[in-house]
Amino acid sequence: MSWKLTAFAPRLVIEAALVAHEDAFDWDPDIVLSGSEVAEDKPDDWQLEAWLPRKPGRTEKAALAALFAGTAPKFAVEKLPDTDWLVASQQDLQPIRAGRFHVHTPDHPAIREPGLLDFTIPASQAFGTGQHATTAGCLAMLTHMKAQGLVVRNCADIGTGTGLLAFAALSLWPGALATASDIDAVCVDVVEANARTNDMPMGPGPGELTMTVADGMNHRLLAARGPYDLIMANILAGPLVSLAPDFGTALVPGGHLLLAGLLETQERAVRAACRKAGLRLAARLVNGDWSILWMRKRRR
Incomplete structure (x- = not known):
């Protein structure tokens, strides 16, 4: 720029x-x-x-x-x-702790504590280093979902950016199938590099992450690997509203949807779209001005 x-x-x-x-x-x-x-x-x-x-x-x-x-x-x-002002703006980012997760750039050391999941995410052109309130809020909500007994066998991270949320889900549910997608092709190399850094296996099988480039849910791979127990989407309020019907279709009955990227003032519109898609609110948290929503699909 x-x-x-x-x-x-x-x-x-x-x-x-x-x-x-x-x-x-x-x-x-x-x-x-x-x-x-x-x-x-x-x-x-x-x-x-x-x-x-x-x-x-x-x-x-x-x-x-x-x-x-x-x-x-x-x-x-x-x-x-x-x-590269996007990368420069993320330099000197301080580590964050959110739920069971510690996220830091390579400039800071890892923390080895029992039960703590540590990730190294360098500053890059992809969104999701953990410092933004929406990403940190998603990590905290994933921790809460796990503590509530949620079992995930198949998950997808839509708009994955750096891959952090997909990595987090695989760490909490290590036997799950995991699919990550982003509309920006630059994220493919970013996710693969971050996977190597954090010893996250890439591949199509259980416990591995598959990455693709897709606009929302519109991709044959996303359709073929569904339906999902858990879909995560930390994007923007407008796309969340537009994608709500697709999310509802792609979830199993009783499946879970984690949404972020919306301001608290935008929450009503996002929740209304989700209700029309057969999703109800299971829990929410507010981190700064941002809402993080745990939605659940009706079983019938």
């Missing part, structure tokens, strides 16, 4: 803009957005950042302004040096 635009506004304004971005089906994929608080001691002061591989013109600025219901805030424009 060689250009960045930054605007400051109250948290609710930025969150509404992020929701509008998710609903913009004609959005230019070259424009990557991120919303975050400016400082820990100012939780209601947020910034919206947009990265582009080219100098932003009138079209790009108009697209950003259209995300705001009222008057759009002023965007500051700056040219950036040639750096």
Whole structure:
């Protein structure tokens, strides 16, 4: 990314803009957005950042302004040096502990404790190093699901990114079939490299992970390896709503669905879509502004 635009506004304004971005089906994929608080001691002061591989013109600025219901805030424009800003932004990430899991980059040592599952996930172009509230929340929820007696024989991680959630599921249920997919082909090499780093076996059999590139559930491999006891999807609220019927179809009766990537303000829409697909809420947790949902398919 060689250009960045930054605007400051109250948290609710930025969150509404992020929701509008998710609903913009004609959005230019070259424009990557991120919303975050400016400082820990100012939780209601947020910034919206947009990265582009080219100098932003009138079209790009108009697209950003259209995300705001009222008057759009002023965007500051700056040219950036040639750096992989996604990787750079993840450098110096601190280790996290979530449920039974400890996740860290290679810059930090592993922790060997009884019952603790340790993963080394380098910073990369794929999402899911564990530090984001949604990924950490999923790890905590998976730990809770295991503690509640959930047995998983066949699972899928949709939008896997780094592969972390798939690795976590295989660690909790080591005899399960596991399938991971992502719409971004770059994730294939990332997942395979992370699997080698963490001694996670790749392959089609029990206790192994199979990786593919797919748009949502639309892939022959995902259909052939289903139905699933557990589907995990840490993506975005818009796709979760759209994919709810496919998730319901791909689960066995009584099967489980772990959803994340949605703001707490988006939870109602996601849960409504899941109810229409025959899924009910089993448990939820909120990590920061993000909701993590454990849904369960009706048995009949």
